[in-house]
Amino acid sequence: MATARTLAAAAAARAFSSTATSGGGAGGVSMVQGASRGIGLEFVRQLLKRSDEGRVVATCRVPDSAVELQKLRQEHAPRLAVLPLDVTDESTIEAAAAAIGETHGSLDLLINATGILSIPNVIHPETTLSKVQKSSLLLAYEVNAVGPILVIKHMWPFLKAGGRSETGRGFSLVANMSARVGSIGDNGLGGWHSYRASKTALNQLTKTVSVELGKKDNIACILLHPGTVDTDLSRPFQKNVPKDKPFTREFSVQKLLSIIDNVKKSDSGKFFAWDGQEIPW
Numbered sequence: 001m002a003t004a005r006t007l008a009a010a011a012a013a014r015a016f017s018s019t020a021t022s023g024g025g026a027g028g029v030s031m032v033q034g035a036s037r038g039i040g041l042e043f044v045r046q047l048l049k050r051s052d053e054g055r056v057v058a059t060c061r062v063p064d065s066a067v068e069l070q071k072l073r074q075e076h077a078p079r080l081a082v083l084p085l086d087v088t089d090e091s092t093i094e095a096a097a098a099a100i101g102e103t104h105g106s107l108d109l110l111i112n113a114t115g116i117l118s119i120p121n122v123i124h125p126e127t128t129l130s131k132v133q134k135s136s137l138l139l140a141y142e143v144n145a146v147g148p149i150l151v152i153k154h155m156w157p158f159l160k161a162g163g164r165s166e167t168g169r170g171f172s173l174v175a176n177m178s179a180r181v182g183s184i185g186d187n188g189l190g191g192w193h194s195y196r197a198s199k200t201a202l203n204q205l206t207k208t209v210s211v212e213l214g215k216k217d218n219i220a221c222i223l224l225h226p227g228t229v230d231t232d233l234s235r236p237f238q239k240n241v242p243k244d245k246p247f248t249r250e251f252s253v254q255k256l257l258s259i260i261d262n263v264k265k266s267d268s269g270k271f272f273a274w275d276g277q278e279i280p281w
Contacts, residue, residue: 033114
């Protein structure tokens with residue numbers, strides 16, 4: 001039985017399909033999943049600034065509540081389209097994919113920017129094993145690892161059709177936002193069990209997808225660590241952050257887009273920090 005969220009997503013997708021302009025233009029088509037705020041919103045802003053022809057599809061759970069994103073949509077219509085997508089509800093991912101298929105038919109760049117670290121009274125980074133809860137582990141895994149991979153699954157047909165040479169890459173690219181704390185080799189502090197484990201899972205899933213798509217299709221998949229960025233996600237945990245950090249969203253996204261611009265097909269499956277250095281697994 002269809003849920004209210006599914007029906008709303010389907011209705012929004014139909015509205016999007018009836019108003020959006022088809023085709024990607026010379027700048028190609030980019031999708032930013034998790035675009036209501038923080039790094040995702042900044043990706044949308046900078047992608048729109050860098051080309052007068054490129055198109056962006058931005059998704060988030062509740063578009064009507066994403067005030068800044070809606071402002072961008074008004075400023076950049078019809079180049080920016082906004083769709084509902086909840087990574088914990090696969091039917092909304094399917095609805096967004098159907099809308100993109102009808103209007104654009106291809107994707108040149110997919111950025112999965114959604115992530116969860118803490119929610120008051122729901123999930124909080126664990127400082128000790130005694131604070132680990134099954135519900136926190138499962139929620140972090142669902143949002144940080146399962147969701148992005150399901151998005152790739154449903155956007156896969158359009159990524160196969162993308163990668164136009166005029167975008168400068170010649171292949172479609174998936175960039176998943178991970179975190180250095182997801183590195184097993186770099187873990188010398190412990191703690192943050194749910195967040196670390198979920199990002200490690202994202203790393204492995206992305207690596208596995210990159211192997212499959214590298215054999216079949218003209219698609220590369222990479223993982224990116226944005227650094228400690230001044231966003232709602234990190235703000236409650238900035239007490240011990242050095243004075244030259246956290247980074248601004250503008251700075252971090254500029255660095256990440258530089259990596260995206262210069263990535264090679266042979267880099268597929270790799271994990272990069274904001275400064276371009278490869279991070280150990």
